[in-house]
Amino acid sequence: MDELAGALQKVGLDKVPAEPNTYPAHNPFDLFRSHVTELLAKSSGIDNKIIYPTLQKTSKSEHGDLQLAVQALRQKRKDMAEFAKELADNFPESPLVDKPAVTGTLLNFFYKPEPLSTLVLPNILKSGPTYGFSAAQHLGLKDPADPSKGRKKIIVEFSSPNIAKPFHAGHLRSTIIGGFLGNLYEGAGWDVVRMNYLGDWGKQYGVLAVGFDLFGSEEELVKNPIGHLYDVYVKISKKAAEEADVVKAAKEEIAKGEGANTAELEAKIKEIEENGVDQQARQYFVKMCDGEEKALGIWKRFRDLSIEKYKKTYARLNIHYDDYSGESQVKEESMEEAAQVLQEKGVSEVSDGAVMVDLTKYSKKLGKALVKKKDGTSLYLTRDIGEAKQRMEKYNFDKMIYVVASQQDLHLAQLFKIEEAMGWTDISSKCQHINFGMVLGMSTRKGTAKFLDDILAEVGEKMHEVMKTNENKYAQIEDPLKTADTLGISAVMVQDMKGKRINNYTFDMDRMCSFEGDTGPYLQYAHARLCSIRRKVIAAHPDVEEVDLATAADLTLLKEPQAIGLIRELASWPDVLLNTVKTQEPTTVLTYLFKMAHALSSSYDHLQILGSERDVLLARLALYTAARQVLNNGMRLLGLNPVERM
Numbered sequence: 288m289d290e291l292a293g294a295l296q297k298v299g300l301d302k303v304p305a306e307p308n309t310y311p312a313h314n315p316f317d318l319f320r321s322h323v324t325e326l327l328a329k330s331s332g333i334d335n336k337i338i339y340p341t342l343q344k345t346s347k348s349e350h351g352d353l354q355l356a357v358q359a360l361r362q363k364r365k366d367m368a369e370f371a372k373e374l375a376d377n378f379p380e381s382p383l384v385d386k387p388a389v390t391g392t393l394l395n396f397f398y399k400p401e402p403l404s405t406l407v408l409p410n411i412l413k414s415g416p417t418y419g420f421s422a423a424q425h426l427g428l429k430d431p432a433d434p435s436k437g438r439k440k441i442i443v444e445f446s447s448p449n450i451a452k453p454f455h456a457g458h459l460r461s462t463i464i465g466g467f468l469g470n471l472y473e474g475a476g477w478d479v480v481r482m483n484y485l486g487d488w489g490k491q492y493g494v495l496a497v498g499f500d501l502f503g504s505e506e507e508l509v510k511n512p513i514g515h516l517y518d519v520y521v522k523i524s525k526k527a528a529e530e531a532d533v534v535k536a537a538k539e540e541i542a543k544g545e546g547a548n549t550a551e552l553e554a555k556i557k558e559i560e561e562n563g564v565d566q567q568a569r570q571y572f573v574k575m576c577d578g579e580e581k582a583l584g585i586w587k588r589f590r591d592l593s594i595e596k597y598k599k600t601y602a603r604l605n606i607h608y609d610d611y612s613g614e615s616q617v618k619e620e621s622m623e624e625a626a627q628v629l630q631e632k633g634v635s636e637v638s639d640g641a642v643m644v645d646l647t648k649y650s651k652k653l654g655k656a657l658v659k660k661k662d663g664t665s666l667y668l669t670r671d672i673g674e675a676k677q678r679m680e681k682y683n684f685d686k687m688i689y690v691v692a693s694q695q696d697l698h699l700a701q702l703f704k705i706e707e708a709m710g711w712t713d714i715s716s717k718c719q720h721i722n723f724g725m726v727l728g729m730s731t732r733k734g735t736a737k738f739l740d741d742i743l744a745e746v747g748e749k750m751h752e753v754m755k756t757n758e759n760k761y762a763q764i765e766d767p768l769k770t771a772d773t774l775g776i777s778a779v780m781v782q783d784m785k786g787k788r789i790n791n792y793t794f795d796m797d798r799m800c801s802f803e804g805d806t807g808p809y810l811q812y813a814h815a816r817l818c819s820i821r822r823k824v825i826a827a828h829p830d831v832e833e834v835d836l837a838t839a840a841d842l843t844l845l846k847e848p849q850a851i852g853l854i855r856e857l858a859s860w861p862d863v864l865l866n867t868v869k870t871q872e873p874t875t876v877l878t879y880l881f882k883m884a885h886a887l888s889s890s891y892d893h894l895q896i897l898g899s900e901r902d903v904l905l906a907r908l909a910l911y912t913a914a915r916q917v918l919n920n921g922m923r924l925l926g927l928n929p930v931e932r933m
């Protein structure tokens with residue numbers, strides 16, 4: 288703040304403008320908004336509190352930086368256009384903003400270029416990786432007025448694949464969006480618990496164990512646990528289906544009643560019903576439920592090896608979990624406790640031997656939900672109820688987000704409603720389902736992709752091909768395969784986060800890997816280009832390496848509209864971040880980054896660096912360094928790995 292006060296003194300402001308709950312030292316827009324508010328309050332007599340929220344960021348630069356619709360000031364005036372003119376006329380001279388331009392009933396405020404560059408660029412250069420995030424830290428505080436009370440805690444549950452089943456598009460999107468949300472809340476000062484809730488329990492894990500006995504290979508399991516368990520599962524499921532067919536056919540034959548070989552057929556049926564896959568799996572799962580060591584040991588090994596492998600793949604996406612939970616981790620006691628509350632509160636009812644909750648009394652759409660099967664076993668929903676309670680006990684969270692495909696809208700709506708009906712409002716009021724649409728046509732050359740690694744490998748290969756088409760550049764890259772891998776991952780992630788979450792999109796390998804259009808490789812290219820500019824400057828002027836651009840560059844030399852336009856974009860990053868916390872949409876960040884990258888690429892022709900006079904060179908380098916920082920901060924928030932060369 289002292290630094291800002293000093294800088295403002297230089298332009299003739301003896302006090303830092305700061306309306307309540309604003310962070311002018313971290314957010315340039317807070318500074319300008321507060322300043323305009325103060326001046327307008329003084330000149331019009333209207334209360335600051337009314338003015339501040341009416342100052343909106345404009346969407347087009349022709350309309351200035353901030354826009355105010357005078358109706359929003361809620362003053363009793365007949366002629367609003369005249370009121371606007373009057374406010375503009377009375378607005379005093381300011382070192383930071385021009386007198387507002389009036390269009391109809393709108394006041395348009397333009398920041399003055401000089402203070403914009405001299406205040407904003409040093410701020411970005413000094414804050415570095417925290418620029419933007421430092422303006423959002425208060426959001427995660429339990430009490431923004433008293434940071435010593437600590438941070439709020441959020442659980443972000445995401446990815447949550449099922450062991451021995453394919454990692455499908457829903458898991459891919461959950462992984463990408465959830466990774467982003469974890470970063471977002473962390474960036475906004477929350478204490479984040481990243482949680483993976485594995486599908487790792489149920490009779491199918493009995494099936495898997497039986498299958499492993501028949502088709503499994505120890506060597507394969509260790510080498511490629513996820514792929515191998517899936518293969519085993521496919522084989523054993525086929526065998527189980529065949530057995531079921533045999534039983535069905537035999538029963539039909541018996542029903543026809545020819546009678547000749549009935550005894551033989553009955554024996555066949557008996558054999559399968561007693562010793563077939565289905566029965567063995569059932570028995571196996573019962574042993575697992577009873578906590579029998581040997582059965583659990585095998586299952587646990589499958590789980591551990593799978594997690595180990597998942598971890599490696601997630602790491603490629605910059606994702607690390609704090610907690611690998613899963614359906615298996617829900618304790619019988621937790622579900623018992625829930626069942627009791629359900630019953631006591633009259634929420635559940637017994638129907639045909641099973642227990643269910645009739646949610647139609649809250650809303651028709653919610654339907655009826657089964658919480659206990661006739662045989663007494665739990666369901667997916669039951670486990671989620673018990674798990675929520677356990678999570679609250681373990682983490683005492685302030686908020687919990689489930690990042691799950693919109694196919695499960697009903698499931699989560701039922702879950703939250705049941706919790707509420709049980710009186711567990713301490714949990715239900717803190718939970719949110721973050722949903723998303725489907726990926727269409729997610730297939731690769733090898734057919735429909737099944738595992739995350741396969742998808743990433745294919746995209747990496749594709750990216751490698753694209754890179755090879757530019758021989759010159761390709762030759763300069765140190766480790767082209769690694770770069771291709773990183774670019775491929777960016778391609779997949781950006782394609783996924785480009786639109787609103789709820790929209791479906793088509794998995795289009797050619798488009799996402801292109802350097803043109805709003806793609807991951809395009810963003811990476813923008814970042815790499817900024818890095819290369821700096822490398823070139825330093826190669827030509829080695830002493831620049833040591834120069835502290837934030838203090839040494841004369842930023843008033845940045846006068847070109849392209850430079851000012853770019854600084855305006857950079858200045859708005861903290862606001863974009865705050866807005867992203869509201870929308871919880873990665874597209875809020877991406878739309879901004881693409882806009883910024885476009886402003887960048889159209890500035891290069893006008894803002895040459897090499898060959899410019901030293902003062903100009905330093906000022907422009909400061910601008911590009913700040914731009915690289917903002918791009919980098921945004922890309923990391925999305926979970927991308929910004930590359931320095933490509």
Ligand code: ARG
Nearest residue numbers: 447448449484485486671691
């Ligand atoms: N494993 C589930 C699936 O693949 C997703 C789990 C979502 N999370 C939850 N708490 N139910 O469909």
